[in-house]
Amino acid sequence: MSVTLKQLAASLGLSPTTVSRALNGFPEVNAATRARVREAAERLNYHPKPRAKSLATGRAQAIGHVIPLSTSHEIVNPIFADFIAGAGEIYGQSGYEMILRVVADAEEERAYSDLVARRAVDGVMVHGPRIRDARVPLLDSLGIPFLVHGRTSEITSPYSWLDINNKRAFQRATQFLSDLGHRRIALVNGLEDMDFAARRRRGYLEALETAHIPPDPALMRQAEMTEPYGYRAGLEMMRLPQPPTAFLASSMIVAYGLRRAMSDLGLKLGRDISIVTHDDELSYLPNDGDIPMFTATRSSVREAGRRAARMLLQLVTQPTDAPLTEMMEAALVLGASTGPAPK
Amino acid sequence: MSVTLKQLAASLGLSPTTVSRALNGFPEVNAATRARVREAAERLNYHPKPRAKSLATGRAQAIGHVIPLSTSHEIVNPIFADFIAGAGEIYGQSGYEMILRVVADAEEERAYSDLVARRAVDGVMVHGPRIRDARVPLLDSLGIPFLVHGRTSEITSPYSWLDINNKRAFQRATQFLSDLGHRRIALVNGLEDMDFAARRRRGYLEALETAHIPPDPALMRQAEMTEPYGYRAGLEMMRLPQPPTAFLASSMIVAYGLRRAMSDLGLKLGRDISIVTHDDELSYLPNDGDIPMFTATRSSVREAGRRAARMLLQLVTQPTDAPLTEMMEAALVLGASTGPAPK
DNA sequence: TCAATTTTTCAAACCGCTTTGGATAGGCGC
DNA sequence: GCGCCTATCCAAAGCGGTTTGAAAAATTGA
Numbered sequence: 001m002s003v004t005l006k007q008l009a010a011s012l013g014l015s016p017t018t019v020s021r022a023l024n025g026f027p028e029v030n031a032a033t034r035a036r037v038r039e040a041a042e043r044l045n046y047h048p049k050p051r052a053k054s055l056a057t058g059r060a061q062a063i064g065h066v067i068p069l070s071t072s073h074e075i076v077n078p079i080f081a082d083f084i085a086g087a088g089e090i091y092g093q094s095g096y097e098m099i100l101r102v103v104a105d106a107e108e109e110r111a112y113s114d115l116v117a118r119r120a121v122d123g124v125m126v127h128g129p130r131i132r133d134a135r136v137p138l139l140d141s142l143g144i145p146f147l148v149h150g151r152t153s154e155i156t157s158p159y160s161w162l163d164i165n166n167k168r169a170f171q172r173a174t175q176f177l178s179d180l181g182h183r184r185i186a187l188v189n190g191l192e193d194m195d196f197a198a199r200r201r202r203g204y205l206e207a208l209e210t211a212h213i214p215p216d217p218a219l220m221r222q223a224e225m226t227e228p229y230g231y232r233a234g235l236e237m238m239r240l241p242q243p244p245t246a247f248l249a250s251s252m253i254v255a256y257g258l259r260r261a262m263s264d265l266g267l268k269l270g271r272d273i274s275i276v277t278h279d280d281e282l283s284y285l286p287n288d289g290d291i292p293m294f295t296a297t298r299s300s301v302r303e304a305g306r307r308a309a310r311m312l313l314q315l316v317t318q319p320t321d322a323p324l325t326e327m328m329e330a331a332l333v334l335g336a337s338t339g340p341a342p343k
Numbered sequence: 344m345s346v347t348l349k350q351l352a353a354s355l356g357l358s359p360t361t362v363s364r365a366l367n368g369f370p371e372v373n374a375a376t377r378a379r380v381r382e383a384a385e386r387l388n389y390h391p392k393p394r395a396k397s398l399a400t401g402r403a404q405a406i407g408h409v410i411p412l413s414t415s416h417e418i419v420n421p422i423f424a425d426f427i428a429g430a431g432e433i434y435g436q437s438g439y440e441m442i443l444r445v446v447a448d449a450e451e452e453r454a455y456s457d458l459v460a461r462r463a464v465d466g467v468m469v470h471g472p473r474i475r476d477a478r479v480p481l482l483d484s485l486g487i488p489f490l491v492h493g494r495t496s497e498i499t500s501p502y503s504w505l506d507i508n509n510k511r512a513f514q515r516a517t518q519f520l521s522d523l524g525h526r527r528i529a530l531v532n533g534l535e536d537m538d539f540a541a542r543r544r545r546g547y548l549e550a551l552e553t554a555h556i557p558p559d560p561a562l563m564r565q566a567e568m569t570e571p572y573g574y575r576a577g578l579e580m581m582r583l584p585q586p587p588t589a590f591l592a593s594s595m596i597v598a599y600g601l602r603r604a605m606s607d608l609g610l611k612l613g614r615d616i617s618i619v620t621h622d623d624e625l626s627y628l629p630n631d632g633d634i635p636m637f638t639a640t641r642s643s644v645r646e647a648g649r650r651a652a653r654m655l656l657q658l659v660t661q662p663t664d665a666p667l668t669e670m671m672e673a674a675l676v677l678g679a680s681t682g683p684a685p686k
Numbered sequence: 687t688c689a690a691t692t693t694t695t696c697a698a699a700c701c702g703c704t705t706t707g708g709a710t711a712g713g714c715g716c
Numbered sequence: 717g718c719g720c721c722t723a724t725c726c727a728a729a730g731c732g733g734t735t736t737g738a739a740a741a742a743t744t745g746a
Binding site: 088 | 345388390391392393394395397398403405410412417418419420421423424425427428431432435440441442443444445446457460461462463567568569570571596599602603606607625626627628629632636
């Protein structure tokens with residue numbers, strides 16, 4: 001069926017050693033021989049088996065992704081698909097395999113230890129970091145290269161991460177709204193034990209402070225980011241004695257819910273009420289066109305996946321103690337969903 | 344760092360053979376010895392390295408998923424995340440690894456051949472089958488167990504699949520609407536080179552015929568399933584000289600778009616206009632509650648992932664020439680988005 | 687021309703596990 | 717006490733590659 005190195009070597013009258021070296025570009029092999037080997041490998045459709053290769057080299061040639069499944073809500077964060085699409089692109093180019101584990105968050109740490117103990121991967125991507133995330137010290141002690149997509153507050157030891165500037169993004173968005181005259185600005189956030197959500201809240205609060213707007217707990221919510229959540233939050237907040245004139249939403253889906261609530265109330269976006277949302281540029285939730293539907297803090301999660309994968313591969317291939325970090329700024333793009341505060 | 348079988352054996356004064364057999368439950372090892380070995384393995388935190396194991400056994404203990412990325416739209420189908428969450432659950436229980444490749448659909452076939460040639464996986468899951476999908480004969484000729492999530496029309500050779508009854512679901516949905524008196528029923532479908540979309544269309548057309556309603560091309564659309572697509576389709580169709588009184592949507596996201604269009608037109612769902620959508624029960628797009636927002640053909644794609652994984656593992660572990668097939672029926676659940684046709 | 691290099695190739699060990707084909711020892715019947 | 721089983725354990729040969737240490741061939745220099 002499928003050729004082994006030994007068979008290939010035999011068919012060429014060469015030793016496996018030489019063939020291996022010829023194919024892996026070692027200098028100590030005659031150019032003519034190398035050409036012969038390459039040609040024969042092509043012709044016989046030879047593919048080295050990664051299992052054998054990695055047994056011999058000690059490198060797994062694979063990166064592990066552990067997808068947490070919040071046990072309480074059984075929700076898979078929709079950004080994973082696009083992030084993974086981006087990362088997979090890079091792994092493919094670099095000859096790395098991506099191995100995925102989906103685990104309830106209670107077993108997440110065991111999943112990492114297991115991947116490492118079995119030497120199944122050379123590096124690990126950490127998804128959905130929470131505040132003071134226990135996985136960072138765990139992976140540190142396991143001594144495997146890892147990269148966090150996001151950051152985790154209140155962890156002092158250095159680690160490698162790629163994140164978007166969530167705080168600044170929401171700070172700018174809030175300030176943008178206050179510049180438009182809004183003083184009742186609501187925050188419809190994701191769960192704030194997630195680090196990204198906590199940072200967005202901080203950005204929001206700082207901007208309020210700068211604008212001398214006292215924060216109002218009635219205008220802040222956190223929950224899993226679904227459409228009905230956005231809808232309910234919108235409706236209920238608009239029923240307050242002093243309703244908001246603007247909303248900050250943590251995801252497109254939440255913004256959809258808000259928009260529906262406003263529509264039900266007969267309010268026109270950009271005139272009667274303003275919405276700014278974060279937009280991860282998920283492929284199936286486009287917010288583009290000449291004038292996007294929503295004003296948004298925009299940052300491609302697919303691009304984040306690509307960059308994160310590159311960084312992690314670098315950590316794997318060129319180990320160093322200096323951690324790699326990258327901050328991506330989110331663009332604030334103007335859409336049709338914002339306007340001056342109604343007087 | 345991490346113990347090998349040989350080290351474990353040495354520390355016990357046993358041969359690797361015996362230790363291997365003790366841990367793998369072979370009968371020819373003394374019960375007392377087995378207990379000793381188990382205890383020591385636990386104590387020394389021994390984990391067999393899958394690479395070595397699979398090199399020796401010839402089994403990869405891994406399943407491959409190839410996620411197609413439609414090059415034209417760069418869209419990752421949002422159902423993948425939930426399907427994979429379901430499948431991953433089963434793989435985890437069975438000690439299989441899930442390896443993922445994300446590839447542009449042009450290179451999809453090469454990705455499969457490569458996975459097989461490198462012996463990286465024991466079986467393959469086929470996602471997003473199109474009509475007359477070339478991957479089925481390809482995988483057949485490669486001689487690797489595979490399971491299709493969905494089916495592929497116009498392929499005569501038998502193959503294993505798990506699908507929902509798309510045709511019947513949309514037939515029932517259409518009939519349900521016609522029973523309510525609707526005669527102008529629109530279909531806002533996914534791309535119809537995708538097999539699932541083609542089947543839905545057939546179900547729709549058959550039901551129309553049964554109800555003696557002539558199909559109207561102006562009431563049928565197909566495209567990538569995004570919210571703006573649903574919105575535009577809704578608006579434009581309602582501007583027709585003879586607008587529809589009901590819509591069939593191929594996904595929740597499309598239904599969101601339709602709903603927004605209706606809302607913009609001041610039409611109330613369930614009274615002025617009806618919508619039935621397919622609902623894959625994606626975790627972040629809930630359509631539940633006492634009375635769900637949308638009347639829907641409902642089928643959990645996460646559960647499909649679980650079942651598909653079980654079937655594929657069965658194909659891998661107990662090879663047979665008889666293909667495995669399973670049809671899941673979608674429930675037709677009544678929500679708030681449908682009502683009798685306005686006269 | 688011949689020793690000294692340099693280039694090119696190879697044999698064998700190894701990575702961590704499974705598995706085949708014994709070997710050893712204890713238990714059995716007679 | 718002896719032959720024959722059965723229950724246990726082990727040495728060694730793979731699985732398909734890489735890599736070390738050495739040998740063979742080609743080249744160089746004087």
